[in-house]
Amino acid sequence: MTMQTSRRAFLSGLGLVIGVALAPRGFAADALERGDLAGAPGVPAFNAFVRVATDGTVTVLSKHIEFGQGPYTGLATLVAEELDADWAQVRAAAAPADDKIYANLLFGIQGTGGSTAIANSYEQMRKAGATARAMLVAAAAETWGVPASEITVVKGRIAHAASGKESGFGELADLAATMPAPENPVLKDPADFVLIGTDLPKLDTVAKSTGRAVFTIDVQAEDMLVAMVAHPAHFGATVKSVDDAAARAVPGVLDVKTLPQGVAVYAENTWAALKGRAALAVDWDLSKAETRSSQQIEADYRALFAEAGHEAKKAGDVDAAFAGAGLTVIEREIVFPYLAHAPMEPLDAVLMKNADGSIDCFNGAQFPGQDRAAIAEVCGVDLSQVRINTQFAGGSFGRRAQFGSPYIREAAAVFAASGMARPVKHLWTREDDIRGGFYRPTYLHNLKGALDKDGNIVAWRQHIVGQSLMKKGEFDESTVEGAADLPYGIPNLRVTATATDLPIPVLWWRSVGHTHTGFAVESFVDELLQAGGKDPVEGRLALLGDKNPRHAGVLTRVAELADWGGPIPDGRQRGVALHKSFNTYVAEIAEVSIEGGKPRVHKVWVAVDCGQPVNPNVIRAQMEGGVGYGLGAILFDQVSLGDGGKIVQSNFHDYRSLRIHEMPEVEVAVIPSREAPTGVGEPGVPPIGPAVGNAWRRLTGQPVRRLPLSSAELA
């Protein structure tokens, strides 16, 4: 960093540039985007969520992180609807970390996950908008000396017809911010919605189509170090000894420190950090590490099927039912691998200590309060001295949401060990990401079903073995969600689970338990239906009966959309799957052929019922993306441990992502509804795997016994 002056000049005018020299200008200009509670100077705050600037710009502070699933646009839409703003004047920015003011109303702390952003904010954000509207109207009434009841607001214009008075929001913003906020503003009748339910353009699209969107990795601070940590290739390994002579000899490397998480290399730039880390010779202590291979773990899990397991669901008498005469009994085992989330932007954070001793962290904070507490603890400062500046995140799929914030703990440990004199950017590489654990766990499912002579499913037994996401010893609902709440009318049903304990850290992965339960349940019911001579759509509708109208609704709709029962090109088959997750109902039909011995998915039809659609375009996008994300995983992905427990995969060459030539055409129908809105980030994922697997079984006669499909012995 010998060119600081010129670099600073070069940097000015770019996205987010922070640092001592630039602080006054940078901080003031960025105050709104950083979501300071007090707001930017001269920008009146109406409540914790709404700012109206004197130029008329409405900024909605999003308590939920934007990583592609659309909350900036969605939450802003809810506010703008009740505010009667013009969409062109609306912006969104990240709210600061505050577990009370910005709590997820379904979690009790601030956090994004479980496809809850819209579901928990629907009333709250509409009220925030309606409150701000009432304050603007009150200001207009006072200014014009007319009754508030005679004032109208349409598309960002406040008007009083009788006197001919009219104003934008900006001219009244200062006065309006001083008006009392109504406690219970009246919300619109959904029939009067003008923005909710329409395809409004997303607020972050332009910045993300021009390279201007700022992610954590893009945050530049004056005099900033770049740090990387060498991690073990075995879970549970610790540092025994380090030879860092070669690393320290790399020009640009400043220091090397051993931390609980590994060995940190500090450098003047990213390349020096990468080179320095590669030059480390670390001897790892494997005494507490997982040293079993994936095959050994699988065999150990299989042995647990002999145990009874914790009963999650029981109906009728399963044992008696299976003992009945004249039944056709089918038993299947399905093996699910560990899955990495592999968001495009690997984990990263920028930490800096200010002159007043406070610490700013810039990161893709999915649980900001957890991140904040971790930094305070590790860096030894009071919680009030830590500020989280939530950035756009390059995907997450669950990876950035962690109780206790292990990743941010590492970043904070790296920062604390540096002495905190200079800002530090801590970066993970793709290898750190793929090998970093916190995977969707490996699970084994054992399924047994019985059909009577008419092909009706009379008994169903399912046993799930695998790690508990919530680290519960005996029983974890997230292991059985999507299985224990089977919607199908099967008279004798038992679902059990056995939790295992390994040093491989696990985490929710886009759609959590439904990633495996959805596959197992929808594959097995489809196989039983086929064995019983039933049609996949008609058979499911019969099992749903009349008590599951929303399940039946999406299944019926997707069948219409795909012209189910119509002609299919030669060499192709169609598979159906239906799954509710996070209170959203999704049915998918996949059309598949065999290409090079593997499945080739040509087209996927999707019907989704997520209650009142807020932005159908975002809903369609999430269904398209959910199909692609889930398809890549079931076709290609696994993290496996080799002999001795060493992690096999490391980067996108051996942890394959779906690519454009493998992406099917996707057609989505969004069910019109006035029910309370539910989420769309995750629910598109669970049905794609079984839809493809069911088509595959019809093509080959072979049910899927192991994922990913590319690893299986294919026909």
Place this chain on the structure above:
Amino acid sequence: MVTFTLNGKDIAFDGDPDTPLLWVIRDEAGLTGTKYGCGIAQCGACTVHLDGMPRRSCVTPVSTVEGSDVVTIEGVSGAEAAAVQAAWIGLDVPQCGYCQSGQIMSAVALLQLVPKPSDADIDNAMAGNICRCATYVRIRRAIHDAAATLEG
């Protein structure tokens, strides 16, 4: 000392000649639209134009770009770039957005070479660009839309 142009500006870099072009662009020039995704030319998030051709900057040592013209998302211009970016915005292609600079740079290079690409052309040109959000349906549609715009 390695000299080249970056979005038309002269750059003289006197650091480690092995430094990948990606990190010179990001750390030294401070242009952050070009992203790191894998470091081994597997994901395409780092795609720039090197003398008019798409190149993975994460595996391109800066010493090899002596005398070249490098263009990033911040500097890409011309009819193809305008059409691609307009199509991207029109279809709301990005989700998380992290890979989209690389996607756009690959798409612009494709249209500069093949004004009216087929689906197979798009597969060939874009298969090196991973999008974990799987915005591929819209990427394909946006490239076709941009081609239609360019055709007039």
